[in-house]
Amino acid sequence: MSAPTKGSGMAWVGRSIRRLEDPALLSGRGRFTADFKAVHRVRFVRSPVAAGRIEKIRIPEGATVITASDLHGVKPIAPALHKFGYVQVEQPILAEGVVRFVGEPIAAVVGASEAEAEDVADLVSVDIAEIPAIADARAALAPEARAIHEIAARNIAVEAKFETPGFAAAEEVAERRVVVEIRSRRQNATPLEGRAGLAAYDAVSGRITLTCATQMPHLMRTAIADLLGMAESDLRVIAPDVGGGFGQKMSLVAEYVVLVWLARKLQSSVAWTEDRRENLIAAFHGRDQYLRLRGSFDRRAKLVALFAEVTANVGAYSCYPTTCAVEPLMAMAELPGPYDVRAYSCIVRGVLTNTCPMAPYRGVSRPSITLALERLMDIAAAHFALEPPEIRRRNLIDKFPYTSATGLKFDEGSYLQTLDMAVAAIDLPAFRRRQQEARLHGRHLGLGLATFSERTGYGTPAFAARGMGVTPGWETVELSMDPSGFAELRIGASPHGQGLRTTLAQIVADQIGVPPERIKVVHGDTDRTPYGWGTFASRSLVIAGGASLLAARKVRAKLLRIAGRLLEAATDDIVIEDGIARIAGTDRIVAIESLARAAYHQAHLFKGDIDPGISETATYDPGGTFSNACHAAIVDVDPDTGRVRIERFIVAEDAGRLVNPMIVDGQIAGGVAQGIGNALLEEIVYDDAGNILTATLADFLPPTSREIPPIEILHLETSSPETVTGAKGLGEGGAIGAPAAILNAINDALAPFGASINEIPATPQRIRAALRGAGERRR
Amino acid sequence: MNDRANITLTVNGRAYAISVEPRRTLVDAIREDCGQTGTHIGCEHGVCGACTVLVDGAPVRSCLMFAVQAEGKAIRTVESLADGDELNLLQRAFMEHHGLQCGFCTPGFLMLVTGVLERDPGIGDEELVDVLSSNLCRCTGYQNIVKAVRAAAAKMRRR
Secondary structure, eight states: OOOOOOSSSOSSOOOOOTTTTTHHTTTTOBBBGGOOOSEEEEEEEEOOSEEEEEEEEOOOTTTTEEEEGGTTOOOOOOOOOOTTTOOOOOOOOSSSSSEESTOOOEEEEEESSHHHHHHHHHOOOEEEEEEOOOOOOHHHHHHTTTSSSSSOSSEEEEEEEEOOTTTTHHHTSEEEEEEEEEEEEEEEOOOOOOEEEEEETTTTTOOOOEOOOOOHHHHHHHHHHHHHHHOOOEEEOOOOOOOOOOTTTTSHHHHHHHHHHHHHHHHHHEEOOOOOHHHHHOOOOEEEEEEEEEEOOTSSSSSSEEEEEEEEEEEEOOTTTTTHHHHHHHHHHHHHTTOOOOOEEEEEEEESSSSOOOOTTTTTTHHHHHHHHHHHHHHHHHHTOHHHHHHHHBBBOSSEEEETTOEEEOSSSOHHHHHHHHHHHHHHHHHHHHHHHHHTTTEEEEEEEEEEEEEEEEOOHHHTTTBSSSSSOOOEEEEOTTSSSOOEEESSSSOOOOOOOHHHHHHHHHHHSGGGGGGEEESBBBBOOOOOSSSTTOHHHHHHHHHHHHHHHHHHHHHHHHHHHHHHHGGGGGEEEEEEEEEESSSSSEEEHHHHHHHHHGGGGTTTOOSSSOOOEEOOOOOOOEEEEEEEEEEEEEETEEEEEEEEOOOEEBBBBBBBBBHHHHHHHHHHHHHHHHIIEEEOOBOTTTBOOOOOOTTTTOOOTTOOOOEEEEEEEEOOSSSSSSBBOSSSSHHHHHHHHHHHHHHHHGGGTOOOOOOOOHHHHHHHHHHHEEEEEEE | OOOOOEEEEEEETTTEEEEEOOBBBBBHHIISSSEEEEEEEESSSSSSOTTTTETTEEETTTTTTTGGGGGSSEOOOOOGBBTTTTTTTHHHHHHHHHHSSSSSHHHHHHHHHHHHHOOOOOOOOOHHHHHHHHSOSSSSSSSSHHHHHHHHHHHHHHH
């Protein structure tokens, strides 16, 4: 990045400064949606069954309860996708005639308090003629399976195929084929704050303000205004402090549409805060995929052809804006992962079932495809009697830019180097000795690796390739400096824990010569910020950060011109440093505040030359960039109980230029913790009738401090040539690599028993079952 | 359920005369009736610990206690920790060690740790990890919370 703050000798970018967000959050002064007061509270009556026809809804006399029949003219949620045989299923805002999953909202009850609304909701009775439910994707694909939506006769919402020319021939000549079948069970992202919304009518303007826990405030505004047929300018959406999202809060929430409708109808304020049960059964889910890979290797263990079949359970409806195709299509595009394989064939499907709809969850598809690919690599390594790092060394891409079999362009990365760093940190030969010794004493250690790429910061071309009705990608920022020299950066991105107020201020500070605490980053308010896409897909630091840099350069240029005029020097001779502009090499200076003041109050000095005020806008729409990493896990598996203890976890990663290493490490550690939950603990369980069996946090188990080991993080910084800051995104990598590293480690530990496990979470029960199965096979 | 009880809750040294239904949970009373919204509700079934407050010095899940049960007891919430804008030692440690991201679980962790360290300032590192496993955080992966708490405990012991 050019032109750092001079004088102090320290640029702000690259420093682990403390977060500007923290003091309020630490002292109970954060403002989350549920902290705001409303006149009315809403409780949703939800379907207790997975499939059925609604026959009658009985509403207690005098109660304010709305159902689908009240919502005349309100459009259903029906995101569009123009490719891949996508079937545009519709989700009514409240269930209309039929219910399709346990937890689907049927009615909204309005009360003066949460307790009153809950009491009334208990009195609403819904007669439903139950229909046998289909909870599993493979069951939904069976020829005799009932159609969950009439429009999708085979329950296939999306189906895509890809094959490179000459694929069959490439498979034919290979030395050895390895097949792996993977099952990645269903998860819930489980932000500690669930969904919450408050819609308030303003009698003066007639506008509605929707305060809600969202990752995409601007798109929520567009979507809700569209569905309700209202002027978008009559709706303001505010995302205040948001208690985690991880993708679950990026999709349109039907309940928020109801809140806005109610606020208009009642001309009042109405609020809904979901409870944990609602979150676990009816907020969006993630994962739940079957993957089958067939890898064909030459005699040097080089992967020469890869076939993949991915079956993703997408639930009962399609989420807006990404559509339910997001998981299968990303799997198709990215499955070859970080490996150089030119012959590739795949078929991916998104399958409708009577389960909670799926939405993007941290990693989106890549935790599952990485799991499958990395298992494939380890199984192949065993066939070739190679150590896991060696087969990866023979297959990782190492020339850049690299164009993949599916046409993705990989920018400069460090796949081999991060692998070597992680393996060196483990000390492989020493580990193998220790593993042998431990086995003699009945302890079963295992080592697992995961090498992967993380495609991040992609702009409109990448999204356009998917053919979505909505094409996100760019970000706009507005940077202004007021007459007192304080700056305000207004962004369309919408952070909810990522620390963007700090990191974007660092990027801007280096350009405009004032410290980050004098730069206020404003986000999450459609009235105050330029239209933008929000925070998801590891994009904000790259794209909003890139736009911030571009806007800050414009402000810097203006400050230099004003300083040149005030100091009577050529602009090129001026440097900006630590709050002042200086004629380089002299003691002739002017404070940044004085430049700002002059820009507004002494505009006559610059008339006809420099416009008054300091306010600049910039938009950034990058092509995309790939981070990369190698995760290494050492686990200790107790064969008697199936318990897995993680002894060490190492992340060697390269996300390009790091703006704030402390925040980077926090993102990685948090992602790894979710990956550990994915690998060992977390599972949303449906029975065959589509009932959800994991509706409390005592059943669905996010990890605690006991299950997460210290995570050792090593960095490389290969600056991206594709981004203006040199940074790459990294918010998801932790969650992408960890499941594969852990499952490989478990399998390494189980190898002496002849047992293997290709399903996550690898619970004690599943590990014991694998050991029993191996024991029976031996008998 | 509608018979209301008139009670006085003492939150952070201040008395709040409130009228609540007997079924009102302590956390709802603290947030809705006393207006102290720093304490958060994460699960309402006693697992996540986001609602942890101190009741007579002991960490309590305020979603599992009725407001009427807390009458006459000293309740402390996250709002009591800082002195004006001056963060206390534990809060500063969370900031220095990046022990929070979205900040939603943070008040619960702060109150859990405050109670534990007041009771047992010499608590061992391993025992501390056990205690911290009482609460859930979805953002940090816990290690920075563990580091922050160990650092704060060490500083408190040196005082």
